[in-house]
Amino acid sequence: xxxxxxxxxxxxxxxxxxxxxxxxxxxxxxxxxxxxxxxxxxxxxxxxxxxxxxxxxxxxxxxxxxxxxxxxxxxxxxxxxxxxxxxxxxxxxxxxxxxxxxxxxxxxxxxxxxxxxxxxxxxxxxxxxxxxxxxxxxxxxxxxxxxxxxxxxxxxxxxxxxxxxxxxxxxxxxxxxxxxxxxxxxxxxxxxxxxxxxxxxxxxxxxxxxxxxxxxxxxxxxxxxxxxxxxxxxxxxxxxxxxxxxxxxxxxxxxxxxxxxxxxxxxxxxxxxxxxxxxxxxxxxxxxxxxxxxxxxxxxxxxxxxxxxxxxxxxxxxxxxxxxxxxxxx
Numbered sequence: 001x002x003x004x005x006x007x008x009x010x011x012x013x014x015x016x017x018x019x020x021x022x023x024x025x026x027x028x029x030x031x032x033x034x035x036x037x038x039x040x041x042x043x044x045x046x047x048x049x050x051x052x053x054x055x056x057x058x059x060x061x062x063x064x065x066x067x068x069x070x071x072x073x074x075x076x077x078x079x080x081x082x083x084x085x086x087x088x089x090x091x092x093x094x095x096x097x098x099x100x101x102x103x104x105x106x107x108x109x110x111x112x113x114x115x116x117x118x119x120x121x122x123x124x125x126x127x128x129x130x131x132x133x134x135x136x137x138x139x140x141x142x143x144x145x146x147x148x149x150x151x152x153x154x155x156x157x158x159x160x161x162x163x164x165x166x167x168x169x170x171x172x173x174x175x176x177x178x179x180x181x182x183x184x185x186x187x188x189x190x191x192x193x194x195x196x197x198x199x200x201x202x203x204x205x206x207x208x209x210x211x212x213x214x215x216x217x218x219x220x221x222x223x224x225x226x227x228x229x230x231x232x233x234x235x236x237x238x239x240x241x242x243x244x245x246x247x248x249x250x251x252x253x254x255x256x257x258x259x260x261x262x263x264x265x266x267x268x269x270x271x272x273x274x275x276x277x278x279x280x281x282x283x284x285x286x287x288x289x290x291x292x293x294x295x296x297x298x299x300x301x302x303x304x305x306x307x308x309x310x311x312x313x314x315x316x317x318x319x320x321x322x323x324x325x326x327x328x329x330x
Contacts, residue, residue: 014096015046016119016166019089021082022103023054027063029104029210034064036106038071041113048073051103052089055079083177083184086162090169090176099166104210108132111206114141115166118200122146125196126167128159132205145200149193152201153253157260157300160189163207171195182231187238190257194250225272232265233282237289259295262286263306270323279316 018037022030030051037049049068053059053076061074077088086100097119101107111129118127124146152158162177162185175191177184193199236258243254266286269279286292294307309315 015048015094016042016097016099016116017089017093017095017169018047018049018099018101019086019093020049020051020101020103021054021085021089022051022056022060023079023085024056025103027060030060030064031067033101033103033106034068034072036109037101038068039109040107040116042116044071048093048095050075050089050092052077052085052092054081054085081180083179083181087176087179090172093169096169097166098169100162101207102163102209105163106208108137108206108208110139111137111204114139114143114202114204115206118143118145118202119166122200123198124168124200125149125171125198126165126193126200128165128199128201129204129206130202131159131161131164131207131209133209133211134205135208137205140203140205143200143202143204146198147200149196149199150250150253152199153190153193153257154249156201158190158193158257160185161209162189163209165189167192167196181235182228183235186232186261187235190239190254191242194246194253222273229265229269229272229282232261232268233285236261236265236291240289240291255295256297256299258291259297259299260303262291263294263303263310266310266319267306267323270320271327274320274324274327276317276320279320280313283310283316 020030020033034049034051037047040047049072051064051072051074053061053074055076055078059076061076064072064074073092075088075092077085089100090098115127115129118124122145126149130140171192173195175188175195177188181187239254239261240258243251243258246254266279266283269282273279283292293311294303296307298304306319309319
């Protein structure tokens, strides 16, 4: 049963829009996702739950209407992909803040209440929190901020999942997810964070994500893996182009993200293909675009170690063997 908070958001315009993207997920998982929102200390006037059905084989509307009645807004569209579904949710949303969820995941109540308190009392543009695949974890109730988004990105590696933060809708301006690509979060999130003037971050594990064998990130088909890699390469190129005309501080922030993504991209080439020849072709393309070798920056120990090994063919052979063995482990 829903409980009311002691200190509500200012008025109904302060409500949070929870946008759930749904496609062929077990109805029980979807209900668990919705229930995790309803359980929060938000009055009905302080939340709206938008479910965007991206052309599922069978609509869950009858089950949802029976259980939730006026608690949800349901919209069904032809299958267009995750980006289009999230963009549709943005168009429908009327809340001051937005939280994205995947239909097979859910919010962890106590930890997410901590994030809500930051929203209530700190007037943030964005609150970053942690995701977890553990159903039970210690609750972290400390946070840091406010800090400008660019400054945060210059000092930290960014976690790109769009489900890993609640943000002020006005921060978007004209920013939307790019249709028809995989890893759309990697392009969207750094640009959103750069726009934030008041960013808060917490180690609270507030979002439970479910690992599934047929999910986008776990699809084992080779063509699908190559598409993932190609889309990631294009995202890196676009972000690098986006960084060029920015003021120096923002450019440095986005360049750190580009370097991090390029390192991840090289790692994933090895992990997903195990193909040294394909790796060398990709390295050549990165070099031609000015993205390789990786910039000589003191970001993290892992980054410095990876950069040194990736610079030579012999080092890349070492990476190929180590990462390939690691990826083959059950």
